[in-house]
Every structure is written in structure tokens, then in C-alpha cells.
Amino acid sequence: MKKEYKGYLIDLDGTIYRGTEEIKEAAGFIEGLRSRNIPYLFVTNNASRTPAQVAQVLCDFGIETEADQVFTSAMATATFIAERQSEASVYVIGEEGLLNAIQEKGFTLADENPDFVAMGIDRKINYEKLVKACLAVRNGATFVATNSDAALVTERGLLPGNGSIASVISVSTGIQPIFIGKPESIIVEQALKVLGVDKKDTIMVGDNYDTDILAGINAGIDTLLVHTGVTTKELLKNYQEQPTHVIDTLADWKF
Amino acid sequence: MKKEYKGYLIDLDGTIYRGTEEIKEAAGFIEGLRSRNIPYLFVTNNASRTPAQVAQVLCDFGIETEADQVFTSAMATATFIAERQSEASVYVIGEEGLLNAIQEKGFTLADENPDFVAMGIDRKINYEKLVKACLAVRNGATFVATNSDAALVTERGLLPGNGSIASVISVSTGIQPIFIGKPESIIVEQALKVLGVDKKDTIMVGDNYDTDILAGINAGIDTLLVHTGVTTKELLKNYQEQPTHVIDTLADWKF
Numbered sequence: 488m489k490k491e492y493k494g495y496l497i498d499l500d501g502t503i504y505r506g507t508e509e510i511k512e513a514a515g516f517i518e519g520l521r522s523r524n525i526p527y528l529f530v531t532n533n534a535s536r537t538p539a540q541v542a543q544v545l546c547d548f549g550i551e552t553e554a555d556q557v558f559t560s561a562m563a564t565a566t567f568i569a570e571r572q573s574e575a576s577v578y579v580i581g582e583e584g585l586l587n588a589i590q591e592k593g594f595t596l597a598d599e600n601p602d603f604v605a606m607g608i609d610r611k612i613n614y615e616k617l618v619k620a621c622l623a624v625r626n627g628a629t630f631v632a633t634n635s636d637a638a639l640v641t642e643r644g645l646l647p648g649n650g651s652i653a654s655v656i657s658v659s660t661g662i663q664p665i666f667i668g669k670p671e672s673i674i675v676e677q678a679l680k681v682l683g684v685d686k687k688d689t690i691m692v693g694d695n696y697d698t699d700i701l702a703g704i705n706a707g708i709d710t711l712l713v714h715t716g717v718t719t720k721e722l723l724k725n726y727q728e729q730p731t732h733v734i735d736t737l738a739d740w741k742f
Numbered sequence: 743m744k745k746e747y748k749g750y751l752i753d754l755d756g757t758i759y760r761g762t763e764e765i766k767e768a769a770g771f772i773e774g775l776r777s778r779n780i781p782y783l784f785v786t787n788n789a790s791r792t793p794a795q796v797a798q799v800l801c802d803f804g805i806e807t808e809a810d811q812v813f814t815s816a817m818a819t820a821t822f823i824a825e826r827q828s829e830a831s832v833y834v835i836g837e838e839g840l841l842n843a844i845q846e847k848g849f850t851l852a853d854e855n856p857d858f859v860a861m862g863i864d865r866k867i868n869y870e871k872l873v874k875a876c877l878a879v880r881n882g883a884t885f886v887a888t889n890s891d892a893a894l895v896t897e898r899g900l901l902p903g904n905g906s907i908a909s910v911i912s913v914s915t916g917i918q919p920i921f922i923g924k925p926e927s928i929i930v931e932q933a934l935k936v937l938g939v940d941k942k943d944t945i946m947v948g949d950n951y952d953t954d955i956l957a958g959i960n961a962g963i964d965t966l967l968v969h970t971g972v973t974t975k976e977l978l979k980n981y982q983e984q985p986t987h988v989i990d991t992l993a994d995w996k997f
Contacts, residue, residue, distance in 0.1 A: 611869065
């Protein structure tokens with residue numbers, strides 16, 4: 488008999504919406520959680536937006552969401568640094584989501600000799616930013632990257648993601664970043680703390696085996712793959728360790 | 743008895759000068775070649791400058807040089823593309839040296855659906871340029887990079903080189919570039935044609951084992967390592983295949 492999960496960690500793009508397009512089964516799924524008072528948290532690798540901005544996107548799709556129901560890889564990165572060193576100086580490459588998350592922890596922003604380099608997607612990337620990050624990492628700064636996504640799915644096609652831009656620094660310095668987002672367990676462990684539900688009673692929901700499902704597996708929690716995004720049935724056959732549950736759309740889920 | 747070489751391929755940075763600093767033994771070495779009428783060609787991975795600009799740098803160091811005595815990885819990249827497809831469209835990321843070399847071959851510059859992506863160091867790199875390169879490579883463009891240098895030696899320290907910036911595209915698309923510059927044999931083979939001297943009578947001179955010496959070895963020509971730059975005596979011990987000749991400074995060379 489299927490377990491009754493008491494907490495849900497839920498991916499966004501490909502699961503709740505697809506770019507600017509709605510996934511129509513998503514609203515009913517979230518309503519199912521709300522009506523049963525089951526705690527849930529949206530967990531996203533997207534480090535460019537603040538949680539309030541992400542919540543607004545969801546509201547625009549008709550899914551009422553508060554900022555505190557959103558957990559981003561930017562927040563997880565800031566928390567990771569805070570756990571290592573509470574009064575750190577940080578050189579940040581990233582957009583509003585990461586900059587805000589770093590500043591909310593009270594870290595000092597530093598261009599030179601920082602304790603950490605925190606790197607997230609930055610569509611205003613330039614050579615000088617890469618120079619500062621390289622010099623800092625060579626100088627001993629701990630190199631942390633919000634996520635290792637090689638590509639971003641957009642209407643224009645697959646654009647460079649944070650994992651590919653971070654490779655400038657890792658190839659140049661020979662030092663690999665600590666990645667925080669899915670498929671790493673780091674973001675999941677943090678999200679579990681925020682959610683406050685036991686690991687054994689929590690499930691990770693997402694469309695992408697290589698990020699969402701692997702993150703759940705790496706953190707040792709049950710997983711639910713939904714075929715509305717990246718990982719099709721065909722692609723799923725290539726993986727040895729299968730998700731705990733697989734459904735075509737979120738409408739197929741029985742709570 | 744030492745071979746009398748009839749042609750010299752000579753590295754620049756670390757061999758003839760060091761950044762903005764002169765290497766005082768270099769002028770006498772070049773004068774030695776001139777007075778003996780031995781043909782030589784400066785071969786550099788630096789794709790940012792035109793050959794005329796490089797020649798001017800050498801003149802400023804008191805080493806009289808014409809543009810046609812300079813062979814850059816930018817020129818080698820343009821020649822490589824021309825040999826593959828004479829009327830190609832090319833999307834270029836790079837500075838003046840590469841842009842000029844591409845335009846001198848009469849290629850069409852194209853932002854979309856190019857036949858080739860040619861990438862050299864570009865200190866005005868931005869996200870949109872990386873996007874265009876990624877989309878083009880995913881769309882089937884042949885990805886060519888002037889050189890794989892991970893870092894540039896500068897007064898500020900080791901800054902990101904073309905090899906590290908090119909990794910954005912290779913990590914994002916999963917497609918590796920064809921590298922043209924040293925240590926690849928491609929640039930050496932082309933330089934040999936320009937020099938017009940037999941392979942067996944030509945020697946590659948440089949300070950960096952991983953680029954200059956390896957390029958000579960890969961192209962099957964003799965090599966001369968000079969300890970005025972990157973590869974110290976200590977570092978040289980780590981390499982199994984030793985250069986044909988090793989000297990402390992260019993003043994020690996007997997023609």
C-alpha cells in the first residue's frame with residue numbers, strides 16, 4: 488500500500504509550469520495539498536529571482552503562494568555559507584535572487600579577498616566579474632555555486648546555465664565549486680528543515696530525473712517523477728534506480 | 743654534434759618578453775638569426791592582436807619585426823576554417839586579432855545559423871555572445887577555438903584565458919571545440935608552411951612545456967625550452983619526454 492506522505496518538496500519549471508506556459512493539472516494538485524493541510528515547499532534551482540518574485544509568478548498562474556513557501560538555490564547557498572562562517576565576506580556573481588539572499592544573511596559584499604565566491608546565473612556576466620572570481624578562488628576563497636545546470640530551457644532554445652558559466656572559474660583555476668542546488672542533497676536537506684516534516688514522510692516531486700529525482704535519491708527521500716517536462720518515459724528507461732513513483736500528470740496522483 | 747637549424751618558430755610571452763617587461767637576451771638571439779639569414783616566425787597563441795600590432799610590440803622592445811614575421815592562433819583559426827570551407831559563414835567571439843583574421847579570409851560574419859563558431863579571448867564577453875555561440879553549436883556549427891589556455895599571465899595575476907571561457911559552450915552543449923593553437927600541431931603545421939623550411943630542419947622555441955614544447959613534439963619537430971618563463975628546471979623534471987634542447991636564457995644558444 489502506498490505511503491501517505493506528510494510533506495512535499497515540489498519542483499517548479501516542468502512540474503508546475505513550463506516556462507511561461509501553465510501546466511493545467513498543477514493547480515488541482517496544489518489544491519489537493521492545501522485542502523488536506525499537507526505542508527509543501529517549492530524547491531527551485533532558479534537563483535535569479537527572490538522567493539517573493541517566484542511566489543508572484545505562481546500567483547499569476549492561479550496558484551496562490553506566499554514567499555515562505557518557496558525555497559531557492561540562492562537561499563540554500565546563503566544558508567550553506569552561514570553554516571560554515573556566520574560573518575563571512577562574499578563576492579557574488581548573480582542576479583537579484585542571489586544578491587538578496589546573501590545580503591539577508593548580513594554578509595559583507597567584497598570584490599577582493601572574500602572568504603567565499605557565490606555564483607549563480609548572471610545574464611549580465613562580463614570578463615571583469617570572471618576575473619574577480621578567478622583571483623578570489625586562487626587566493627583561497629571557497630567557491631560555491633547555486634547549481635550545476637548546464638543549460639536553461641527557454642523559448643529561444645537551450646541557453647547557457649550556471650553550471651556552464653561556473654566552468655570558466657573551475658577550468659581556469661583547477662578548483663571545482665561546491666554545488667548547492669539539485670541534484671545535490673544540500674538543498675534538499677535544508678528544504679526538509681524549513682518544511683519541518685520527517686525525512687521518511689516527505690516526497691520530492693519533479694519532472695527532471697537528473698536534478699529533482701536524483702536530489703531526492705541523494706538525500707534519501709522518496710521521489711515522484713511526473714512526465715510533464717524533461718524526463719520522458721523513453722528517457723526514464725535509461726536509469727537504473729527508478730523513482731519511487733511515476734505519473735503522467737499531477738492529476739494522476741492519489742494523496 | 744648539434745644540428746644546424748634552418749628555420750625557427752619562436753614563442754613570444756616568456757620567451758622574447760615577459761608581459762610588459764623585456765627579456766634582455768632576446769634581442770641578441772633574434773639578431774643572431776638575422777645576421778645568419780635564418781628564416782624565423784613568431785608563433786603566438788595570443789589571438790587578441792593583429793600581426794601588425796604584435797610586430798609593433800616587438801619593435802617597441804627594440805626587436806625590429808614586420809607583420810609577416812608574426813603568426814597568431816587567430817590567423818591559424820581563419821586558415822583552418824578556409825581549408826575546411828572556403829565560403830563559410832562564421833560567428834566570431836573575439837577581439838581585433840581574430841575578427842581581422844576572419845574578415846581577411848572573406849568569410850561572412852553571421853549571428854545566426856553560421857557554419858562555424860570561432861572563439862578567441864574576448865574581454866568584452868557577455869551572456870548574449872555566449873547564447874549565440876551555444877545556439878549555433880547546438881544547431882550544427884563547427885566549434886573552433888583559437889587556443890585552450892586556461893589562464894592569462896598578467897600583472898593582476900592569472901586571469902581567465904580562452905580555454906576557460908570556451909568551456910561555457912562545451913559544458914552547455916556537450917560539444918568540445920577544435921583547438922587550433924599550441925599545444926595542438928595545427929598551428930605548427932600552418933606556421934611551417936608559412937616559414938617554408940623543412941620540418942626536419944626547423945625548431946620550436948619557447949618557455950612553456952605545456953604549449954610550446956608540446957606543440958613541437960605533437961608536430962614532430964625539434965624543440966628548445968628556455969627557462970625564462972613558465973617551465974622552470976624544477977617543473978621540467980615532471981615531464982617524461984624532454985625537449986631536444988634546454989637553455990637558461992637565449993644568450994646560451996649556439997646557432
